[in-house]
Amino acid sequence: MTALSIPSPSEGVWHLGPFPVRAYALCIIAGIVAAVWLAERRWVRRGGKPGAIQDIALWAVPFGIVGGRLYHVITDPELYFGAGRRPIEALYIWNGGLGIWGAIALGALGAWIGARRVGAPFGEIAAVLAPAIPLAQAIGRWGNWWNQELFGRPTQLPWGLQISPDERPDGYENVATFHPTFLYESLWDVGVVGLVLWIEARFKITGGRLFAVYVMGYTAGRGWIEYLRIDTVNHVLGLRLNVWTSIIVFTAAAAYFVLATRRAKASGAELEAEVTDPVHD
Template sequence: MLPLSLPSPSQGVWHLGPFPLRAYALCIIAGILAAGWFAERRWTKRGGEPGVISDIALWAVPFGVVGGRLYHVVTDPELYFKAGQDPWAAFYVWNGGLGIWGAIAMGALGAWIGARRKGVSFGEVAGVLAPAIPLAQAIGRLGNWFNQELFGGPTDLPWGLQISPTRRPDGYEGYANFHPTFLYESLWDLGVVGLVLWVEARFKVTGGRLFAVYVMGYTAGRGWIEYLRIDTVNHILGLRLNVWTSVIVFAAAAAYFVIAGRRARDRDDQRDADASPAP
């Protein structure tokens, strides 16, 4: 028999003496470690020097965390700077609140710096990271489960998520079960991992174009998942901000995929023409 709903953890913080152990942070760290391991294996399998990805991660991860937090705070400033709110809470990353768009943008900058310092191609690094990043996201999303946050609207589906009364938003106090959008996104991310690996193997797509496949796959899912969520967020023309961001980023990634592909074909054609013997 199917369960009538999915339970939420009774707590997300444990204390080892005076030190808090937060499930959200542990999930983020586990995701980063899994992605690093996966990317390192992909890099060395291609003949890359062992340890390069780990060294680049020393730049990419801190930049990504800062970027993710900045995006969250900038797009939801009322959570921290409105009357009655604590502005210092903007620095409390362990309580949740990392925007993936800022994390990817700043993380990419950190990875570029790291790649430059190691003397390796940033495009090759991006291709190696393409399936590793959604793996990290899939694991990291479980942190939202422990925090009982970022869920969707009420549902009577058997996988509806039980939310504690104190965590239910205004207007939804009479409902007990909600869409587990964190789980939807986690499963979607795993699907994106498979998609990227399939495109890479089937069509021999590499480098920045493979990273664009990841971006397109993720944003396609984030758009409809975001539409289900009921947490407070800014809207533009009736749509949640992150829906618009998904559309724009998807279009940019698709344009890059097409343009970069055409340029690669033109280079191949020119190389073939140069190699052809003169008549």
């Protein structure tokens, strides 16, 4: 163990009588609350009806949680099914295991349903959520710290993360400190929040394009952070599945951003032409 390192919590569950209070769940809830708060402020500042974001969250949040868990279980089925496994544990979301890709996909569906119900344009909802979602992720990632999970390779750096002997994976029993990938991703997500807000203010980008900026920013960081992790996961062509997912999602978001920007410029040029050179009957 290095002289300087980050300690891990001795426990992440407290009991209030018969009821367990889990730090992982508290981090997820805190992230959701922060995201709704920021998105609501942004929506009202744009002239939206107060309370609309909370109404949309009632759809987006449960859809996102279900989607996140489904992605995790589908991509790592060996953790829950097969000899010696307990399939019922696929439902134990409090033990960790929410895939961001599934959470975003189904969460977006829930947000779309919610937006339709409150009569809000989905593109503008996506824009106000663009910095709010990485804020939620930045806070929620601390749940992994409490659970002592999803850490990276061994390291002797001063900010190495101490992992309890019983939480170390096979082959690393004698290693005390690991890369705190939860911290790397949390800090990266905070940076993405700042990036989205800066691009929005500097270039006046909104709608789906602003959401694409968030997606590109997040996946760019998730790719290299994922590469550091040593938890058991499926590989495709030598790369972790989530690295491939990051590459594919980044490419899709970048393509959408480019095409949407071209359409926006074309529409602006057409509008300018109509104003400066009107056609008279």
